[in-house]
Amino acid sequence: EDQVTQSPEALRLQEGESSSLNCSYTVSGLRGLFWYRQDPGKGPEFLFTLYSAGEEKEKERLKATLTKKESFLHITAPKPEDSATYLCAVQARGNNRLAFGKGNQVVVIP
Amino acid sequence: ETGVTQTPRHLVMGMTNKKSLKCEQHLGHNAMYWYKQSAKKPLELMFVYNFKEQTENNSVPSRFSPECPNSSHLFLHLHTLQPEDSALYLCASSERDGWDTRQNIQYFGAGTRLSVL
Numbered sequence: 107e108d109q110v111t112q113s114p115e116a117l118r119l120q121e122g123e124s125s126s127l128n129c130s131y132t133v134s135g136l137r138g139l140f141w142y143r144q145d146p147g148k149g150p151e152f153l154f155t156l157y158s159a160g161e162e163k164e165k166e167r168l169k170a171t172l173t174k175k176e177s178f179l180h181i182t183a184p185k186p187e188d189s190a191t192y193l194c195a196v197q198a199r200g201n202n203r204l205a206f207g208k209g210n211q212v213v214v215i216p
Numbered sequence: 217e218t219g220v221t222q223t224p225r226h227l228v229m230g231m232t233n234k235k236s237l238k239c240e241q242h243l244g245h246n247a248m249y250w251y252k253q254s255a256k257k258p259l260e261l262m263f264v265y266n267f268k269e270q271t272e273n274n275s276v277p278s279r280f281s282p283e284c285p286n287s288s289h290l291f292l293h294l295h296t297l298q299p300e301d302s303a304l305y306l307c308a309s310s311e312r313d314g315w316d317t318r319q320n321i322q323y324f325g326a327g328t329r330l331s332v333l
Contacts, residue, residue, distance in 0.1 A: 110258070138317035142324075149220070149306050149324030150259075155317060193259070197320060202313050203272070204322065206259040 108133045108198050112207035119184050119214050127179040127210040129194030139177050140204065141170050142193040150193055184214045219243065222307050222325035230333055231297060237328045239290040239307030247313040248290040249322060250282060253304040265290065266313035297332045304329050 109132040119125055131139065138157050142150035154163040156172040163170050167188060169180040179192055191211045195204040220241045229235050241248065250262040264272035265284040279301075281293040290307055304327045311319035 137315065138320070140321070147326070147329075149222075149308075149326045152321055152323060155321060157317065195259075197317055200315070202264075202315060202320065203261060204320070208256060208258050 108196060108201070108205040110194055110196055110205050110207035112192075112194050112210050114210065115208065116211040117213070119181070119212065121185060121214055121216050122183050124180070124182045124184070126181070127192055127212070129177040129179070129207055130175060131177070131194075131196045131205075133196050133198040133205070135199035136174075137197045137199045137201075139172055140195040140197070141177070141179055142195070144191045144193055144209070153192075179210075181212070184212075186214045186216050188212065189214045220307060220309055220323055220325035222305075222328050224328060225326065226329045226331075228331045228333065229294070229297065231299075233297075234293070234295040236294065237292040237305055237307075237330075239292075239325055241288055241290075241307075241309040241323075241325075243309055243323060245309040245311050245323075246287045247310045248284060248287070249308040249310075250290065250292055251306040251308065251324075253306055253327070259306070263292075264313055271313050294330075297330075299332050302330055302332045 111130045113128045141153040144150045154170045159174045191209040193209045195206045223238045247266045252260045262276045263282045283291040306327045307325045308322040310322045
């Protein structure tokens, strides 16, 4: 069974204090890893897809990286508007379905 | 109207009521999904439709009944729910339900917050 574990569960950051979120996964062959952002009272918003180890993608202050066992979402010099829950999901080879983690809840304090 | 729209945004119902959730996507996609999101739990996939045909029923109790009249619309009919069914119900769409990861990127609506009394 595909498993996705995200840590830390919750994180409070001062504005400008860079940090990283972790998504560890166990799948029988990775086809793709997805990162989403979810604001309170809203649905998840797609951020990135990563396909193979060593791949990196960036969007504004966010940078996602991928290894064979985990993905990191680096938040550089965060602003209060980066406060959200970040969800990680994986799709295994031979499987159409996404397995989601529980999320990393990030609060950025001005 | 763009993206994925869900109505109503909030719903309170008694255990004996019958209600329906509606989802509409304006992305030209062919696959639609229902998920349940509860606090401190991962997203739980409930149903998947691909070109109007159901391709996944993830052992969902029969008190939840999906309907997909076309590729743009998805309904979730609710009856005799239990308090533990209270959650955020999310609808999503993707180009199609398949192995191609690029076509499997899911776009979500804002959800319906359901409270069962």
